[in-house]
Amino acid sequence: EADIYQTPRYLVIGTGKKITLECSQTMGHDKMYWYQQDPGMELHLIHYSYGVNSTEKGDLSSESTVSRIRTEHFPLTLESARPSHTSQYLCASSMPPWAGGADTQYFGPGTRLTVL
Amino acid sequence: AQKVTQAQTEISVVEKEDVTLDCVYETRDTTYYLFWYKQPPSGELVFLIRRNSFDEQNEISGRYSWNFQKSTSSFNFTITASQVVDSAVYFCALSESTGANNLFFGTGTRLTVIP
Numbered sequence: 001e002a003d004i005y006q007t008p009r010y011l012v013i014g015t016g017k018k019i020t021l022e023c024s025q026t027m028g029h030d031k032m033y034w035y036q037q038d039p040g041m042e043l044h045l046i047h048y049s050y051g052v053n054s055t056e057k058g059d060l061s062s063e064s065t066v067s068r069i070r071t072e073h074f075p076l077t078l079e080s081a082r083p084s085h086t087s088q089y090l091c092a093s094s095m096p097p098w099a100g101g102a103d104t105q106y107f108g109p110g111t112r113l114t115v116l
Numbered sequence: 117a118q119k120v121t122q123a124q125t126e127i128s129v130v131e132k133e134d135v136t137l138d139c140v141y142e143t144r145d146t147t148y149y150l151f152w153y154k155q156p157p158s159g160e161l162v163f164l165i166r167r168n169s170f171d172e173q174n175e176i177s178g179r180y181s182w183n184f185q186k187s188t189s190s191f192n193f194t195i196t197a198s199q200v201v202d203s204a205v206y207f208c209a210l211s212e213s214t215g216a217n218n219l220f221f222g223t224g225t226r227l228t229v230i231p
Contacts (some may be wrong), residue, residue: 033218041155041205041224048218058214088159096217103149103217107161 003027006108009055013081014116021076021111023091030099032074033092034058034066037110043090049074050096062075081115088112118143120210122222129198130230139208139227145169147213150184151193151206155205155224167191196230 004025013019025032034047037060045058049068063085064078074093078085091108095101119142129135141150152164165175167184175182179196195202205226209219 013150037155041226043221043224045218048216058218090159090161092161102166103211104151104163105219106163107153110159112159 004091004108006089006111008111009109010112012081012114012116015045015080015082015097017081017115019078019081021089021091021113023076023108025074025106025108026072026073027091027093027095027106028071029093029095029101030071031094031096031103032068033094033105034064034074034076035090035092036060036062037088037090039087044116047076056081081113083115086113086115118145118210118212118220120208120220120222122208122225125223126226126228128228128230131200134196135198135227137160137195137208137227139191139193139222141191143210143212145212145214149211149212149213151209151219152191152193153175153207153209155207155210157204161207164193176222180189181208195213195223195227198227200229200231202220203229205225 007022030047030051035043044060046062047066088110090110092105094103094105096103121140148169150167153161155161181194182191205224207224208222
């Protein structure tokens, strides 16, 4: 059982608001990820991090930003939310092989964001 | 380039039937890993299995079994005697040993088990 948490689970906000989606894990995993999942089910990697002070862009261009100041925390921020940002956002973490892990990703419960 | 194809978008079966979810992958790496995840209606992705490219043994876990065949680049998932609780979206994914080791997901198969 993975210990990875996301808050809020559901968020409905108006256009132009700044929002931060929280993700925390208690497994000491080095690597963390953010995925965006559209209603058609497909998962898109938007950000990942190898560890503290590391952030990388994923395969899908995103207007969001991330930070990694602590190992366990990987928040995602949208400076000005738009309806096109409406989606489910999933956070994951893994212990990469160079750190002695199998690199299996464990996912949080997700945040379902609706921008009006 | 890496790619994962799940050709079955949606499958419906009657409870107690067996069902196989197909997964075909492409990679140039000789070392890679294959995964299956389950996403129930609650939204969380639940890890089911991880196989490396050097281990072609089939695996069985309760009603779940996986058939890995490198010759056809397939990693199929079978649920025996399906139950309503198996209704979910199932994702196959690939991770390569080179590069960032990130997961490449298929587009998912939505399984509905009808009571």
